[in-house]
Amino acid sequence: MSFILGLTGGIGSGKSAASQWFETQGITVVDADIVARKVVQPGQAALAQIRQHFGDWVIQADGELDRKALREHIFKVPEARQVLEGITHPAIRQAIITQLSAATSAYAILVSPLLFETNQHLLTQRNLLIDASVELQIQRASQRDGQSIEQIEKIIQVQMSREEKLQRADDVVINDGHLDHLYSQLETLHQQYLALAHSS
Numbered sequence: 371m372s373f374i375l376g377l378t379g380g381i382g383s384g385k386s387a388a389s390q391w392f393e394t395q396g397i398t399v400v401d402a403d404i405v406a407r408k409v410v411q412p413g414q415a416a417l418a419q420i421r422q423h424f425g426d427w428v429i430q431a432d433g434e435l436d437r438k439a440l441r442e443h444i445f446k447v448p449e450a451r452q453v454l455e456g457i458t459h460p461a462i463r464q465a466i467i468t469q470l471s472a473a474t475s476a477y478a479i480l481v482s483p484l485l486f487e488t489n490q491h492l493l494t495q496r497n498l499l500i501d502a503s504v505e506l507q508i509q510r511a512s513q514r515d516g517q518s519i520e521q522i523e524k525i526i527q528v529q530m531s532r533e534e535k536l537q538r539a540d541d542v543v544i545n546d547g548h549l550d551h552l553y554s555q556l557e558t559l560h561q562q563y564l565a566l567a568h569s570s
Contacts, residue, residue, distance in 0.1 A: 373477040373567035374470055374493060378485035379500035380532065381525050382511035384545035384552060388500050389481045391556050398473035400466055402482035402490060409461040410435045416461040423453060459488060466493065477567035486538050487530055496566070498559065499539035501532065506547060 377392075377399075379385040389399045409416045412433040421429055424443070430436045444451045470478050470493065482490050491497055502510075504526060511522045536542060543555045 372570045373495050373563070375477060375479045375563055376485045376491050376494035376497035377479050377481045377500070378483060378497065378535065378539075379502070379545075380507055380529050380535075381483070381522060382507035382509070382514070383500045383502045384510075385481060385483065385500050387545070387549065387552060388498075388543065388556060389479060391553055392479055392560070395560055396475055397560075398470075398475040398478045400469045400473075400478065400480050402462065402466060402480065402484070402488075405465045405469070406458065406462050409458060409465055414461070416458055419457045420454065423457065424450075463490070463493075466490070477563050483529065486535065491538070495570070496540045496563070497538065498541045498543065499535050500543050500545050500552075501536065502545045502547075504532070506545075510547075 377385060377389055379388075389401065393399050408414070410420065411417065417429075417435055420435065420440075424440070428436050428440050428443075440454070444454065466480060470480060480490060480494055482488070485491050485494075485497065507526065508519055508522050511517060511525075512519055515522075541559055543552065543559070545552050
């Protein structure tokens with residue numbers, strides 16, 4: 371796979387709507403969040419390592435990772451996050467590379483909310499940011515996830531700032547909430563990416 375596009379955006383920015391549109395155009399989309407869930411499923415090496423490090427309390431009776439207990443532990447013991455990321459990030463990266471390599475579409479997309487924060491942008495040739503105002507992000511995420519506004523604001527605070535993302539992205543699409551507006555911007559970029567993929 372020669373041309374890989376990174377697709378990112380904050381919570382509630384419209385990343386999913388954008389990645390779904392690209393899929394309807396026949397483009398392979400690899401979602402880092404889905405990969406991250408798969409690498410800690412029962413039977414995976416990363417889950418065994420997490421259990422080994424943190425103890426049996428991180429495993430539920432059904433053998434699945436107890437995400438809630440682990441999240442609460444990380445909240446109380448911030449350095450535990452680095453340990454967890456040290457186990458999961460290499461496994462996630464390897465799985466992403468494997469999936470991108472298997473893509474047969476003209477180009478492939480890596481969707482990741484933490485594209486820049488986790489250095490996943492090093493796997494991509496170009497990066498697209500789906501941008502929305504913080505007000506819209508909060509409104510969408512609270513309607514969609516049933517999370518409190520306070521929780522969503524916390525998530526936004528720990529993610530890289532909009533300003534920094536805007537500086538690092540090669541392309542920016544403003545998602546003002548009208549899907550047809552979003553799709554028309556994506557259509558223009560899609561044609562550019564096809565041309566770039568063809569020339570690379």
